Amino acid sequence: MHKKRLLHLALTSLLAMTAFTASGAVDEDFMRNVEDTFKSADSAIGLKDAKTATSDARELEKLFKEVTDHYAQKGDAAEGVKLSQKSVDLSTKIVTTVAAKDFDSAALASAELGRTCKTCHNVYKQD
Numbered sequence: 001m002h003k004k005r006l007l008h009l010a011l012t013s014l015l016a017m018t019a020f021t022a023s024g025a026v027d028e029d030f031m032r033n034v035e036d037t038f039k040s041a042d043s044a045i046g047l048k049d050a051k052t053a054t055s056d057a058r059e060l061e062k063l064f065k066e067v068t069d070h071y072a073q074k075g076d077a078a079e080g081v082k083l084s085q086k087s088v089d090l091s092t093k094i095v096t097t098v099a100a101k102d103f104d105s106a107a108l109a110s111a112e113l114g115r116t117c118k119t120c121h122n123v124y125k126q127d
């Protein structure tokens with residue numbers, strides 16, 4: 001019983017720490033990393049370089065999950081949650097289509113991801 005409570009406490013504080021990190025996710029450095037990874041994935045798809053495309057798309061999945069958490073915690077940001085979740089899904093689609101050596105579908109998913117970046121910037125990014 002006691003042990004269980006300790007574990008619960010440890011988990012709770014771990015979650016709180018993760019939440020703290022995630023809430024700072026969407027800044028310039030973070031987005032530059034997103035952009036570099038996206039460009040690398042997109043050109044790897046064009047070159048039919050499955051290895052690079054897959055590892056970049058996996059990285060994008062992770063990054064956009066952080067963005068999803070960021071908007072989920074921010075509150076009143078349903079559009080941000082939706083668009084970052086869509087970006088996670090499109091990154092997953094790149095992973096699965098590349099695994100099937102379907103580079104045409106991967107390129108379509110990548111192009112749609114590129115449009116999703118812009119849609120979110122139109123809503124949330126001030127220039």
Ligand code: HEC
Nearest residue numbers: 026027028031034035038080083084087116117120124125
């Ligand atoms: C769900 C929302 C969202 C999505 C999706 C998104 N971004 Fe962003 N992006 C932002 C916000 C908000 C900023 C402004 C951050 C800031 O300046 O603090 C930004 C800023 C940027 C910047 C400017 C960084 C700078 O130097 O000021 C780049 C580049 C960028 N995003 C690239 C991308 C790319 C590439 C994608 C898609 C693969 C993408 N973003 C997807 C929200 C998003």
